[in-house]
Amino acid sequence: MEKLAIPCQTNPPISVPASIIKARPLKFSSKPTKTSIFFTQKLTTKFNDDHLSYLCSNGLLREAITAIDSMSKRGSKLSTNTYINLLQTCIDADFIELGRELHVRMSLVDQVNPFVETKLISMYAKCGFLKDARKVFDGMQERNLYTWSAMIGAYSREQRWKEVVELFFLMMGEGLLPDAFLFPKILQACGNCEDLETVKLIHSVVIRCGLSFCMRVSNSILTAFVKCRKLSLARKFFGNMDERDGVSWNAIIAGYCQKGNGDEARRLLDAMSDQGFKPGLVTYNIMIACYSQLGNCNLVIELKKKMESMGIAADVYTWTSMISGFAQSSRISQALDFFNDMILAGVEPNAITIVSATSACASLKSLQKGLEIHCFAIKMGIAREVLVGNSLIDMYSKCEKLEAARHVFDTILEKDIYTWNSMIGGYCQAGYCGKAYELFMRLRESNVMPNVVTWNVMISGCIQNGDEDQAMNLFQIMEKDGEVRRNTASWNSLIAGYHQLGEKNKALAIFRQMQSLNFSPNSVTILSILPVCANVMAERKIKEIHGCVLRRNLESELPVANSLIDTYAKSGNIKYSRTIFDGMSSKDIITWNSIIAGYILHGCSDAAFHLFGQMKKFGIRPNRGTLASIIHAYGIAGMVDKGRHVFSSITEEHQILPTLDHYLAMVELYGRSGRLTDAMEFIEDMPIEPDVSIWTSLLTACRFHGNLHLAVQAAERLQELEPDNHVIYRLLIQAYALYGKSELALKVRKLGKESTMNKCTAQCWVEVRNKVQLFVSGDQSKLDVLNTWLKSIEGKVKKFNYHNQLSIDEEQKEEKIGGFHCEKFAFAFGLISSSHTPKSIKIVKNLRICGDCHQMAKYISAAHECEIYLSDSKCLHHFKKGHCSCGDYCCGESSLVEQVFHDLRSYVVSGNHFLDSCPIVCVAHYNCARH
């Protein structure tokens, strides 16, 4: 800009742009007339205005202030207009400091009036100082519509909807009503905080003040009803509208889309065209967003083609909603394909596109694609923006690239709490608890306040990494030190953490405490606590949680219903699983897998096959888990060829790479049917290294079918894999001893003695009529009654359908109580501890049930018409009418995994049994239970 120095008598020489000089009238009459005085004043004002705004627009704030001060010293008062223009300059250029100076000077010369005050409100608000804006507002003598509009507009921009609605009521209290501009703002606020009552009130006010004809206002009412999720009201309002425009149609269509009712939205779209309204870009974008979220690829493509045929090009919103919608509906690779298509179509992504695409990469853990998008963000110059940066941190964390995540973290210019939480969460997930803690401490020193999420992330990080004390400590101090209120997620972090640590009892205690403090469990809580209760003796607790699910209307959430199916099945109640399954209006692959696995657990392979067929009929594609289960089911049914056929279909038909669970199911399939050589050959041909479960499965099969030669091989391989496992030692010794290799047996025994492993004590728990009794091996006190009874039936059991197994279980003697295994006492206690034979007995055993006891359970279930549910360390046995759901295959030596034992002992030791209403009766008191 060309600058000229012009001499000036009253002011020091200053530079003024040529355009201003040109704009100045050049002629003055020598004698001042009334008009010319007016003109001169006006010119002076204009000159001052231009002069000051010139200084401002060039950033010469100090000079501007000096000029103002020297003007006021000379007694020339700045006009309100000048102040307003200056304040506007401050807004436009974000010169809040100058604005404050002006505010001070205006107050000093007492030149404040509603006009400038309103402008001051705008200025403070737009520069991000809402509190100062409010201070001006509160200090005002009189407020008019403009003032209210400025103040309400300020809260609206900050999305502080509640304050907007509050101000609306205050405004009405002062006898003022919004106009056609302000009503939409307030309605938007009501919609966003779902304040239906206020919307209804405004609706009636609008009718009374005759503003219903205004499209903006009535469209805003319509939108507010939609946002309050009152679609019936919205539809009624829409139907009653005298006039509708495209926006009205879009609003009602958006309402159905938000509810996921794409069909109704589609009908409205057609009706809209029929009534002569052309759907526009926004209409198509709404519809496409809806179908993208539903993951309906075909319809999205169809709609996009249709809009393009109407001459409407997909814009950045169209593509972005497709990308984010598909990412959210788990069709993540499709979402990333759309990102590519968008770039090819030459549409420039915006920050939200980048965020959506990055989060898609995060869920896919696709580092390659994530890096590409990071490059895009860098090229667009938005990689350091907080929103984009946050999603990049998340993506790198999920791809386990913590250093890259940290690099992004360090480069983000203005970190918000999400930035910190993402980084801390990333460290926690990766197990770097120390780094997370370090960052957490740094955050507490920064000017960003940790929020409840930060604390929750830290708690779950600590507990997942095993630092239970630190987790509890954080949980205790968060409210006092952190000034955040615990929420459901805080409790969930602890419950899920304890569940992962296998501390079921502590998880249940936290769950109880949570409820007693009136925190409502949500679906996450339910999903953490249900697996804890998957136990034949916890049915009451499960029903209690089921009740809680129904009260909170959580049964419609698929994962919750799926978990209920799974938990009931694992707890012996497959009928309940089925009832829930049948009652579900929508089912996903997990639903089908849960019920199928449930039936298999109960030995009902036919039901599993039937459901598998039905599932395919419904067009649900089986996944990895389904196929493993079905092979397992063919194993139980002894249908080897069918099982093999399913195995080959994994790769051929379903294009899935078989994993260890499929190989295990195949070994079991061969093993059960006695095709041990096939099993061995299958294991040797496996492209992945067989693990403990594979060899254990083979060993079980060898025991069942009496193949000592292969048993020794399996035991040797097991011993190689887990040299410190004492159970495997014992198996190996027994196998050698029985195979006639006593020298080897002795040698191994010597080695085994040197290892410090302790043998587990056998224990079992029996529940009869909601009372729980513990039997521990080695405790022989006061068991005469049971002993006598057991001896009386021993002979009968032997005659009953005995399967002659290869016995390598000789060492179990030491676990016995008075010559019997503890579960036999459990059977006896269950049967004779009250006057009637119970319909069912439920037992949990820490080790694996032996063949002998298994036999007795079968006998009892037939002779006494009493079903026995026995959950041992490996399997759920359901004895009924002389048969067991495991098909007699799952009994034998004690388990390799002693987890169940550990869990159960902790219940007793801590005195907190999971059935609140079921106190544990100690063994010595068993006689009292009869009365």
Place this chain on the structure above:
DNA sequence: GGAACTACGT
């Protein structure tokens, strides 16, 4: 006389 600031979609 000035000032408030224009509904539906990421």
